[in-house]
Amino acid sequence: MSTPFAKLPGWVEYALIPLVNLAVAFLVAGIVVVFVGENPLEAARIMVTGAFGSGEGIGFTLYYATYFILTGLSVAVAFHAGLFNIGAEGQAYVGGIGVAAACLTFDHTMPWYLVFVLASLGSMLFGALWALIPAWLQAYRGSHIVITTIMFNYIASNLMLYMLLNVFKPLGQMAAQSRTFEEGGQLPKLGGLLSIFGLDIGGAPFNFSFLVALVAAFVVWVLIWRTRLGYEMRTMGFQPHAARFAGMKSKRIVIIAMLISGALAGLMALNPIMGDQYRIQQDFVTGAGFVGIAVALMGRSHPLGIVLAAILFGMLYQGGAELSFDMPEITRDMIVVIQGLVILFAGALEHMFRPAITAFFARAGKSRSEAAAGV
Template identity: 75%
Template sequence: MSNPYAKLPGWAEYGLIPLINLVVAFMVAGLVVLLVGENPLDAAYHMINGAFGRGEYIGFTLYYATTFIFTGLSVAVAFHAGLFNIGSEGQAYIGGIGVALACLWLDQTMPWYIVFPIAMFGSILFGALWAFLPGWLQAKRGSHIVITTIMFNFIASSLMVYLLTRVLKPLGSMAPQTRTFAEGGQLPKLDWLLAIFGLDIGNAPFNISFLLALIAAFGVWVLIWRTKLGYEMRTMGHSPSAARYAGISETRIIIVVMMISGGLAGMMALNPIMGEQFRMQLDFVQGAGFVGIAVALMGRSHPAGIIPAAILFGMLYQGGAEIAFEMPAISRDMIVIIQGLVILFAGALENMFRPAIGRGFASFGQRFPVAAQKGA
């Protein structure tokens, strides 16, 4: 999207500003920890140790990060076209239906490497179709994408409840979930990957969907910066009037971008459904679509920034559980507060320090104009 602030060097835009936001978020979180009478340094140690202290912890961290990579990419693609897709949560829900149907159909007769691409296609198709409707409503009827995607999240949640209680639930079962998939519906773990570094992931559900997430990140980079469609998307995001003057169809871009965004969100369902739960359960998304907004903002809507931002939030989820276990005074609700602070400073307040940093660079350029010109 267009940027009303002065242009900064790439290392400051994609590195310095997110780092400052993150440091401030953790400083404020440290004050919250102090208020309950605990040592912030001890909390920081338990968080880092709980996320990276053992191979199993790293496996859980990367498992959560996989989910956030998909949803972060989903939000980022829409950002580049000037669209604020808040519907990744619902699109992931509906994408999960595509995954579950493929597994329920083929898991007992086909191996996982046959079921996996079919489930992946189903997740992309269902997620894209669910995002098509809000995109069409904005492109054709002028409905605001933020409002429609929020409403579609609620519809998706209600639809999921209906399907898991009335349609997909096995006979005689009381739990709102599908039956457990056979081996054909279960993704293999990536234990061999961490074993290269001498790490044992234990019971962590770190699976091959992580590799798919990395491939998706590379694909998004190619799409945005190496294709005609990507150029049209960025043009639309920076200046819709210029895009229209250049003959770019705003209707086409909105609908296509929303479908790509929805497809990426739908792929998120592969990780928990086929990689951990081996069934589709109610609330399997667990807010990952909203976390994807913060991941995309912190990563500056670039795949190279989204991946480490997703790992950071994976650390918050896994390390936060360790803090709650080791420091009873810090409840699970307080961990949510800490995560919320990171989302606040990485998302809503992402530009809070930008004016001061911009003035600092301008002042530096006035003091050392020759050096600044050479650096440019």
């Protein structure tokens, strides 16, 4: 949540503490690698090289990062308003319905950039509407946002399955997926962007939605730190009683914050549906909504921090795939363990080292004050 009166310097709050958490997570992961009989330093080298050692690796890393930027921003917007939105997974599912509807309707009559606009609006609208129900229940009925949003994930998953089987799946087709989109429903790849640096993305699905994610990060920064609404959201998140005393309408803030959060989560559906698969099928979200929680926590709910944390998790996904291939002893399940450790230290144990770091800087500040007084 927002911390407008931070007790630590900004570089400590937004850089040092996340780096300490990350270092401990990788240290524990290294011990796990030792237990399976592999060299942790070599494993780290393979992971980093697999993620950033080639144009294709970078393309895959940024493709995965696109998922996490948008879901991380979704969670962060809710955080700033004092809300814990665990429903980004379901909101992204329902957002996919908006993307698929636009692509299947207009892909053969419009160019991709017009279909993209309609798909973006559809994904944000559907995602926002799916977040509206828990928001209304929280604001007007006192239901806890954590419970309602996580339950709505399961409803969204089954709604998606129903839509695939009864609406999107062509007649006579066995697989639970839509037809392949025509060219008008396909986002262009960003190989040309990396070719500036002499890199070839190969078969990586790195696509236009990455730029959408970066624009979304900038818009969220403007919203939270440069608008009156953002100020009200941060005040509500930091001290709700003071916000109500100042005349801020808490119900309105809850509704608007969750609508924006759901819209950002729904926008994530562009990446796999229009940017990679060119169809809608089951499980296209692949857990990105839950990873977005860790990304938002590690990035301190700041858009820049979220982008960097998302790239880190993109590295874990892509580098982990390379690691499981080059070191068969480290299975895909082991990679999930390593990812889980990062999520654990970045999320659940996020404040483990904060007291010691705070005490250290308090002592350092006191020593400087005493030295200055002595002079």
